[in-house]
Amino acid sequence: VQTALGLCVSVEGGVAPSGGSVVAFLDSDFLLCKHAVSVRGAVSVSGSAVALVRSEFSSTGDYAVAFYSTVSLDGGSMLLAKDNVHDGASREMLYAAGAVTAAGSTLSFVRNRALLPRMLSLSLLLAAGAHVRVACNDAGGRVLSTAEEYAAAGFGDAGSIDVAGCDDCDRNTHCYAPGTASVSMRNGVCVCACGSGGYGEACVPVGAPALPSAVGTAPSVFFREGVTVRSVFVVPAGASEVTLRHVVLDGVSPVLYVPWMARDGVRIVVQNVSLLNGAVLYVMGGGALRGAVAMGSDESGPVELSVCDVEALNGALVLSGTFPAGSVLTVTDSLLVAARSTPLVYLPGSQSSPYAPVLVLSGLRLVRSVLIVSGVALVTVMTGGRTVVVDGAVLELVGGGVALDAAVLGGEYALYASARVVASWGAVLRVSGSQVYAAHGLVFESGVEANASAVVVNDNTGALTDGALLVLRGSASFASGSWLSVRGNSISGRLLSVPSYPRSADLVQSTL
Structure with a gap:
């Protein structure tokens, strides 16, 4: 349902x-x-x-x-x-x-x-x-x-x-x-x-009726090309390939819900798609509780997501939930711009909508999986705007990573993470080779916890009118050979801001 x-x-x-x-x-x-x-x-x-x-x-x-x-x-x-x-x-x-x-x-x-x-x-x-x-x-x-x-x-x-x-x-x-x-x-x-009078696994008083078998099978390929979409569509259960190509999403918010797709793996291609008038494209992994367990033991096959040549004017892309181990999510060669807030109606509890984000990572959990955002321009043009938002309870990276490379970021906040960031088992969170023109750079409001992992902010250029390129608030913890690297940046403004007393930035057997 x-x-x-x-x-x-x-x-x-x-x-x-x-x-x-x-x-x-x-x-x-x-x-x-x-x-x-x-x-x-x-x-x-x-x-x-x-x-x-x-x-x-x-x-x-x-x-x-x-x-x-x-x-x-x-x-x-x-x-x-x-x-x-x-x-x-x-x-x-x-x-x-x-x-x-x-x-x-x-x-x-x-x-x-x-x-x-x-x-x-x-x-x-x-x-x-x-x-x-x-x-x-x-x-x-x-x-x-x-x-x-x-x-x-x-x-x-x-x-x-x-x-x-x-x-x-x-x-x-x-x-x-x-x-x-x-x-x-x-x-x-x-x-x-x-016993007598008991039925089913709970032995309730009435047994379930025998249902007729389904006639035919649902198609494994879902394809939309060369159309303007103004009403929500539903991808059939069991689909293994989903393609949106040369499509205009006008004021609608379709959801691509991975757990209802093929169990042995899913390929999703979003190419030459326009998001207009508050349109939001959601790609949702599993729930925070039903998703992959520790170290990515999950019965689902990997997800291959390719988002390229996407243009958004007052629209957004949302990635949320837990993706199966081995998934590769890419967002490349795209331009996403917002000048007013975009309702994020399918993120209950999210407080990010008023800030007009164009890329939202909400409760994202990657286990031995990667998200690569490369060659994109992400801009929010409004007071208090947050261009890239990381919200939900936590951004969790287990042996995987998130890379924001060769991007252009503009807005009052280039990236704002209200969620705590937790990285472990060799995970990497990286922003490199990008241009940052904002009042504030990369702000991690709820802190960062890295265990045998790395946070890398290297080789970026640009200008900041307030704050620093990397701002760690809450508490920051780096342990077991972790790295916090802020090198090779050419930024007009401060480079690093760490939590002030009584909070702290702790490095235990780790490197700054």
Whole structure:
């Protein structure tokens, strides 16, 4: 499901499953929704189950799942949220405006992951026989392990939370108990074995219907050439090649979402494309939580992105999310100019839009992958403008790199990074051979952390009217053989500004 930050699945009335019914969302992907699932009326569950299992809520503008009235469970009912992922940076995964009441029923949350430290926003009222059961949930980058931690994450009063460990296999936590005969651990996963009246992996009261097989196959090539586009298009799932050539994007913001394309690799070519009247082209990798794990172990094939000969007048290019290991992203021979702010509607929580950036790296994570921006002119012509913006929580480079070479950068801020920059395992962040004409040069507001990696600002020319070519704010840390290199620059203005007391720039076994 994909919308322009609207309601993906909306129930305007109430929901009242009873007598062994099931309402479930299984293996679902939701992209760019205001809410993935919203229910306006009351939810009343009696002797039934409501399940959210293995759903991915990507770039939601608000709560992923929102109940705008009361929620009640009784008669042995269950609300099960299991293996879901929510990368929203502004709101919790699940919200209830009214009270959530339970009697003789269970609310179970298992192996969910959320970007924020709070996962739920609701008021729980538990009557006799009601339980809140939790196991192995990750909120804000930390696996919750105590009732107090769960209470802080929005799960109610610590005294009423039953916590199971990640290695525990408990029938009442992982399964719909009335339909479950037994449970067992298999390959680190708690598996429910159903008894009579239990169906599916959670042993819920109703089995999923057999769906008809799809007729035909989706095309593997998506091609647009010689057209003016004024409405959003959708690239079909499974596409392995996407080409936009001699295309004018007029006031639209198409999204090329890599996780929905071919699993064995994707080639994207954007050539001779014009971005006009606030048009923004988004190329999105995976979510911050579902993306590549440490050291780039990811089942997806690499992405080859080539952006060349692109012209933008009051438009922008956005690269965001986690790209598979081995990806190569290039932006070359292009001119991007902005004289007014461009709405970045698909970056919930971003504060960059008023500054009219023309190139945005938002929550970008490159694992053994590279982004090369070369031979481009990037200019923002407005007071306070930020030409290149790095926002989101972090720009993370793991054994990969970002290079901005032979570019022309103009604006009040040539580059402004509100995100913290973290580089490790030999990663390189480089700006070299470029012309910088700005009030401020390259400003890293939230600091830089380099481990066995390098930050290189070499052989640039130009003039600065305020600030320095490289400005490190927040805190800067270089360790384990890292390099901070600012050499060979011919700049009218200061070269380097490091954090002032009490913050610091630390170099440990590293070189300036």
